[in-house]
Amino acid sequence: MMVFKLLLFAVLCVASLASYTPDWSSLDARPIPSWYEDAKFGIFIHWGVFSVPSYGSEHFWYLWKHKHDPRYVEFMKKNYPPNFQYQDFAPMFKAELWDPVKWATLFKKSGAKYIAFTSKHHEGWTNWPSKYSWNWNSVDLGPHRDIVGELAEAIRKNTDIHFGLYYSLLDFFHPLYLEDHDENNCTTQNYVNEVMIPQLQEIIDGYHPELIWSDGDWTANDTYWNSKQFLTWLYNDSPVKDTVVVNDRWGIGSKCAHGGYYTCRNLHDPSYQAHKWENYYPMQGHVWGYDRNMSIDDYATAQTLVSILVQTVSCNGNLLLNVGPTHDGRITPIFEERLLQIGSWLEINGEAIYGSRPWTHQNDTTTSSLWYTVSGDGKNVYAILVEWPKDGAVILGAFKGTSKPHSVKMLGYDGSISYTVQSEGLHITLPVLLPDTELQWAWSLKISM
Template sequence: MKLALLLSLLGVAAANYEPTWDSIDSRPLPEWFDEAKIGIFVHWGVFSVPGFGSEWFWKHWQDDLKQNKTSPYTKLMAENYRPGFAYHDFGTEFTAELFDPDKWAELFHNAGAKYVVLTSKHHDGFTLWPSKYSFGWNSKDIGSHRDLVGELADSVRQYTDMRFGLYHSLYEWFNPLWLQDKENNLTTQEFALGKILPEMKELVEAYKPEIVWSDGEWEAPDTYWNSTHFLAWLYNDSPVRETVLVNDRWGSDTHGKHGGFFNWADKFNPGVLLEHKWENAMSLDRNSWGYRRTIQVSEVYTVQELIKEIVETVSCGGNILINVGPTKEGTIIPIFQERLLQLGNWLKINGDAIYSSKPWTFQNETEQAGVWYTQREGYVYASVLQWPENDLLVLHRPQVGPNNQILILGAGDASIVKWHAIDDRIDVTLPRMSRVSAPWPWVLKLTDVTN
């Protein structure tokens, strides 16, 4: 009976992919994702209204109240809000009156991103679209009274060549159906079957995301969430079956094992080449994914630190998903805008080393700090993240013939650099930075390289 209900909910027909991990994992990864390399993550929701601590505001506040604990969360609420004020009261203040999806799309495009992933629903259960499975607790019914998912999807697709994806949390901290299933030791599936599965299908059919970025899986195995059944429908019968891809957060037992690309954990950057396609999801705010009113400049990645994260990730075969947390009004704060535009300016010069690149035989120099390699269309690129001592860059990995060149991307007349081979290394003399117009960090293009 349960299987029949599940198949009815998903509308599963004759399948090319069966609802088993062996079958699901056999699906090839759509090529566009590996070529894209860089995406923008957006954490936006009711948690943006208090803008305090992190997007986990509600959970931390409630946990502290239960423990009768004085904390920054309880102190903020006691001193600034009326007695009895509930988290749901923040929903009416999620107004998004300054949200301009065209400007967001333009900013993300100018940052050099090739895809966008918006949080359609976080762990508080509030949906940024008019979901019939979240009546009265969505952005159309209260607050902004707008379909925020739909508006951004339309702008991204109409004005840019970026792909559009959606984050969706399986988990909702205080949903009664989830709490009841949990109380029953997950022997019941009222929440998974009655709320989550039909909600995800509704989201995919309405907005056709090319990434379904799942989260909130850790308190139950994939069998509780019926993940393989949803993914079989997604790959066989959904409107995005040809181009969609997913991550690995489909159950407490699936990290780094099942799904399309692997996230492993937040801010995952192994520093070594991995066989399976992976993604580094990180945030410009070191301490939060959602907007914080108390953010300090020192807590935001510098553009050099951001480029370092990108270069290391791409050299090791990963994609990077760079997060911003907008305000409740729907604006992206200036320091985040600045970082993204700085990144975009760097990528305009050095994008050949990033987009559509592949890991090279070696990922980095082990004796010369801060040099990472990629390859593309027969060329090897060396991203130099740390200025070498005495302006002398020593490379041990590549072997360059005597008639070949080493160029600095975007350096104009100063693009050709002097080098000579000594034994098993290449000594590259970098020009004075004042002579080169290319933005730092520099990328060297090595022609006709062997290893």
């Protein structure tokens, strides 16, 4: 409590001298750091005690013990003794096969430029040795390892990926959280002052994440969470003040309105937004943690994922693609395959994605399977086909009335591309590609004006 009071006093005292003040008009004016604008593709990683039952949802504890969802109640009755508690899963979360360098290598091959790793989910378990989560963290129990610290080191030593952390503001079963919400209707902030803010300080001072993916904000307004005061410190005085980027989940009404980039809803349908946004997308159904009950049909195909990436980037978003590791620390082969497939596509087509910006058009009136980006310097437009036209030709109506381009090329293809300017737009005849070509899932036409 005293630590946070001192922090809050310091923030308020220097606010008039600092770049940002604890109000949304000031905080919302902070530009998104350029690294995030350029990155375009990141990986979300949900891993915690919920990975042990690995059944249904990462909200397993809440659905079982609070909602008494029949599916979860029956699962526990069939598979565990009557006196079994959720806390009994923690010693089983051993991470005995976890190799953070192997993860880092896979993420690098995927083409991802940043990650958001679960430091703490709604169950309160911390994947670092938090002083404010005694005997409910990855060093005191389970792996007996500082997972956040080891992963941060592996990422930074072996890749150029930006290291970020997911953090749940709420803690469904923490006594102080329950006291604040159930008895006082958020008139006290004991949980915020004694647990949440100190933990956020721990991960920022200890691990220097360049991204904070806040969540669990929906039970109270930003005043309860002290969000504006925290962000003021983060932007003005924290060790990552110049590079950190945050999302928009800082209290009721803040999502898609305040903070950094927007995360309006799950499975966001891409459409252009002037404000930077992120499409956070689960690779397996609607589940974020690993679910042993999934079948092959529940996993998105490489075709689908590449298409979502292209559409998202065209519309001013970043794609944050989720993987759920097993409790022992493995990223299963199907997750691994999908990440490698995206990486192989980006190795050829990354020029049309990384560092790009939305063009004056996002898609085209002549076909729903084509999306545009433009290079950062504005000299090259990329028309990305997510479906190959049956007749081997495409008309780019967005170029109607323009002069003939200087050149048209297909990324990854060395041959020439035939094109003409016609009344309805730019007419391009696509090459005949061999079946074993590496060009697949989506095809990028580079149009130099």
